[in-house]
Amino acid sequence: MRVVDAIAECxxxxxISFLSCYPTTPIIDACASAGIRPYLCxxxxxxxxxxxxxxxxxxxxxxxxxxxxxxxxxENAFPGVATAFSDSTPMLCLPLGHPxxxxxxxxxxxxxxxxxxxxxxxxxxxxxxxxxEVMRRAFSLLRMGRPGPVMVEIPADVALExxxxxxxxxxxxxxxxxxxxENDIAAAAESLLGAANPIILAGQGVLYADATDELLxxxxxxxxxxxxxxxGKSAFPEDHALALGSVSGVMSGPAMHFFDRADVIFAxxxxxxxxxxxxxxxxxxxxxxxxxxxxxxxxxxxxxxPILGDAKAVLGQFLEAVKDLSRNRVREVGVAGEIAxxxxxxxxQWLPKLTSDEVPLSPYRxxxxxxxxxxxxxxxxxxxxxxxxxxxxxFYRATAPRTYLGWGKSHALGTGLGLNMGAxxxxxxxxxxxxxxxxxxxxxxxxxxxxxxxxxPITTIVLNNSAMAIxxxxxxxxxxxxxxxxxxxxxxxxxxxxxxxxxxxEAPADIVxxxxxxxxxxxxxxxxxxxxxxxxxxEFSNKRR
Numbered sequence: 089m090r091v092v093d094a095i096a097e098c099x100x101x102x103x104i105s106f107l108s109c110y111p112t113t114p115i116i117d118a119c120a121s122a123g124i125r126p127y128l129c130x131x132x133x134x135x136x137x138x139x140x141x142x143x144x145x146x147x148x149x150x151x152x153x154x155x156x157x158x159x160x161x162x163e164n165a166f167p168g169v170a171t172a173f174s175d176s177t178p179m180l181c182l183p184l185g186h187p188x189x190x191x192x193x194x195x196x197x198x199x200x201x202x203x204x205x206x207x208x209x210x211x212x213x214x215x216x217x218x219x220x221e222v223m224r225r226a227f228s229l230l231r232m233g234r235p236g237p238v239m240v241e242i243p244a245d246v247a248l249e250x251x252x253x254x255x256x257x258x259x260x261x262x263x264x265x266x267x268x269x270e271n272d273i274a275a276a277a278e279s280l281l282g283a284a285n286p287i288i289l290a291g292q293g294v295l296y297a298d299a300t301d302e303l304l305x306x307x308x309x310x311x312x313x314x315x316x317x318x319x320g321k322s323a324f325p326e327d328h329a330l331a332l333g334s335v336s337g338v339m340s341g342p343a344m345h346f347f348d349r350a351d352v353i354f355a356x357x358x359x360x361x362x363x364x365x366x367x368x369x370x371x372x373x374x375x376x377x378x379x380x381x382x383x384x385x386x387x388x389x390x391x392x393x394p395i396l397g398d399a400k401a402v403l404g405q406f407l408e409a410v411k412d413l414s415r416n417r418v419r420e421v422g423v424a425g426e427i428a429x430x431x432x433x434x435x436x437q438w439l440p441k442l443t444s445d446e447v448p449l450s451p452y453r454x455x456x457x458x459x460x461x462x463x464x465x466x467x468x469x470x471x472x473x474x475x476x477x478x479x480x481x482x483f484y485r486a487t488a489p490r491t492y493l494g495w496g497k498s499h500a501l502g503t504g505l506g507l508n509m510g511a512x513x514x515x516x517x518x519x520x521x522x523x524x525x526x527x528x529x530x531x532x533x534x535x536x537x538x539x540x541x542x543x544x545p546i547t548t549i550v551l552n553n554s555a556m557a558i559x560x561x562x563x564x565x566x567x568x569x570x571x572x573x574x575x576x577x578x579x580x581x582x583x584x585x586x587x588x589x590x591x592x593x594e595a596p597a598d599i600v601x602x603x604x605x606x607x608x609x610x611x612x613x614x615x616x617x618x619x620x621x622x623x624x625x626x627e628f629s630n631k632r633r
Contacts, residue, residue: 089215089251090119092243095182098258099124099225103150106513108138113184113245115155117590120304127513127542128135129506132156134535137506139179144507145468145490145514147296148178150164151230152510155182159245162199166206167500169237173206175319176292176359176499180226185212185243199241208236213246227261234381235296265297268378268397268405276354276393277409278375280310283352283374288314289335292494293357293379293399294323302403303356304328310410311423315343317358318365321494322486326465329424333482335367341434342427352376358386360391365496378402390520407470413538441625442483445596448623451551455480458521458549458601466490467519468511472504475613475626476523476551491518501525502532508546509539519607521547527556529579537586539615547606547616551581553624560626583617590617 089097096118106125109116116126129135132154139152146152147609149542156165162183172179183199185191191198191212200212209229213222226238280286294303294316300323307314307330314324315332324331333340334348353369354376361384362368369375369389376393377385378436387393395402435442462488470493471477477496486492508522524533529550539546556563556573566572582588589609593602599620606616 089256090118090247091124091213091219091249091251092247094219094251094256095223095242096122096124096225097220097256098219099153101258102227102260104153105150105633107153107155107450108134108135108142108510109142109155111157113155113182115182115184115242120537127544129360130506130535131532132161132165132257133168133336133500133502134506134532134538136179136181138513140168140172140268140516141470141507141510142179143179143495143510144493145511147490148230148235153182154179156184158199159182159197161533162202163197166619167498168503168506169203169239171208171495171498171500171503172237173208173356174413175495176235177237178230179294181207181237181239183239183241183526185241186244188214188243189245190202191243193449198238203239206237207212207239208234210239210241211561212243214243216249216338217249217253218244220256220258223258224261231263231604232265234379247481253558254321256546265401266342266396267381267401268395270405272393272395273402273405273409274280276395277406277413279374279376279393279408280312280352280354280415281410285349286310286352286354287332287345287346287350288312289317289322289353289355289358290314290357291317291358292323294320295357295405297357297399298399299357299403301401302400302407306407306410308401309407310414310490312354313342313423313427315347318481318494318496320358320425320482322489322492323357323606326485327486329427332427332576333485336496337365337367337602339367339477340431342430342439345430346427354378356403357526360388362388365499366486368417372460376501383384390561408510412567416618420432423511424440438483443497447594447596448621449596449599450620451479451553451620451625453550453596454549454599454620454622456567458603460520461502461600461603462521464488466489467520468493468508469523470495470504470511471523472525472528473499473501474526477526478518480523493552501528503530504528505535505548508548509544509559512544512546519547519610523551525552526550526552526575526577526579528536530575530577533579533582534586536583536588536615536617540587545610545613545615547610547618548583550617550619551622552619553622555624558626578619580619583619588615590615592621594621
């Protein structure tokens with residue numbers, strides 16, 4: 089058994105059924121021989137994105153796996169892995185490494201050195217007899233604690249060596265999760281019960297812990313409104329009476345209303361990392377933070393009640409604690425009505441944009457027609473960074489876990505296309521849709537052909553306004569002098585040229601029929617590209633930084 093064959097066997101035992109890859113490494117043929125299907129993309133960043141999107145939808149069980157060659161292959165994969173790291177996605181990266189006799193020679197690119205800053209762990213497999221040990225450590229890190237990409241670098245000379253007789257042993261990794269300290273839980277529960285205007289801020293840790301049921305029970309028991317982070321969107325059903333939507337750089341009216349006045353914030357499954365795409369927590373509020381990574385506690389905020397533990401376990405403990413503490417207490421239950429009232433007022437303010445008949449199309453009309461023509465539970469939706477994210481997220485209501493892939497900390501234009509393909513591979517029965525701007529399509533759009541060639545029937549929606557409109561505030565003089573914000577192309581023509589089904593939509597009345605035809609084409613097995621010709625609208629819902 090060669091090293092690559094042993095690695096393929098480990099992957100198979102861990103439930104891996106496909107390998108995202110580009111362009112060449114002996115692990116590809118080894119996996120194919122083992123019955124693991126390779127999906128060859130057109131560039132490494134998209135290949136990493138496919139593994140990323142798959143892992144988000146499967147909750148990392150099994151994780152996505154991406155393999156690439158050494159040198160330029162590993163170099164091109166860096167931004168995709170960095171995005172997965174910033175959003176804590178459990179995916180396994182298997183770069184080929186330079187042969188051991190020159191792996192440390194300057195200036196050859198070393199995955200082991202370079203990717204250390206954007207992975208949970210990197211290990212080089214230097215000895216053929218250590219395959220089982222190295223892969224066991226990798227999967228253990230993938231399945232326990234805070235999620236994140238894990239990398240095993242395979243030197244080219246080691247990859248094809250024979251594993252010594254009797255040296256290969258591997259069984260799938262078992263997981264374990266930690267609960268919070270009982271005294272800390274009791275004190276935090278007392279603080280939550282004593283709050284006048286508490287809210288729960290749920291992060292994607294709730295998704296990875298499969299803790300939506302516990303979160304829902306706690307919110308209903310205490311009648312506390314729930315908002316989510318950008319990555320945590322869908323952790324709480326957003327058609328629920330206590331749902332506020334997501335908070336980020338932009339947010340819905342209900343989210344802003346309750347977020348700003350909250351006196352106690354229970355942040356569960358979130359790192360509370362301060363960055364440009366999140367809403368800053370209001371000052372002088374009591375914060376309860378539950379996370380499975382001690383590095384996140386007290387990192388960006390002074391946390392009065394830090395709790396280290398898995399979100400599902402911690403929420404279960406909170407349920408027990410508040411049931412004991414609240415037996416003789418009566419809580420006002422009018423919050424659901426207030427949420428509905430605030431939402432109605434906010435939507436009324438936005439309806440002129442959401443239902444606009446203007447031409448070129450308002451991007452908000454495209455979003456609104458999509459929202460009202462697709463059953464959220466039957467879809468998985470993601471966006472790109474920039475305008476599509478900010479125009480979609482406040483209005484879209486994700487109603488089931490992992491039906492919305494929210495992201496954006498590292499702002500890598502074009503990421504949504506790979507995520508969407510990975511989501512479809514994980515959930516072939518879902519209508520999987522990604523929204524891109526024309527700038528994002530310029531980054532990764534040719535990988536639409538990857539979906540066509542590999543029979544991955546996704547729908548890609550391109551909002552074409554012929555400009556980088558979101559950069560209007562930054563590129564002023566250069567645009568006036570040299571028109572630097574202008575970009576162009578007929579993307580529907582490109583979609584057809586790559587073998588997919590494509591439409592170019594310019595009239596408001598054609599939006600919904602095009603979306604319905606896209607779904608029909610997906611159900612028939614075809615990848616779809618819809619190009620909507622939109623205005624350069626950049627006004628966002630309750631934008632905050």
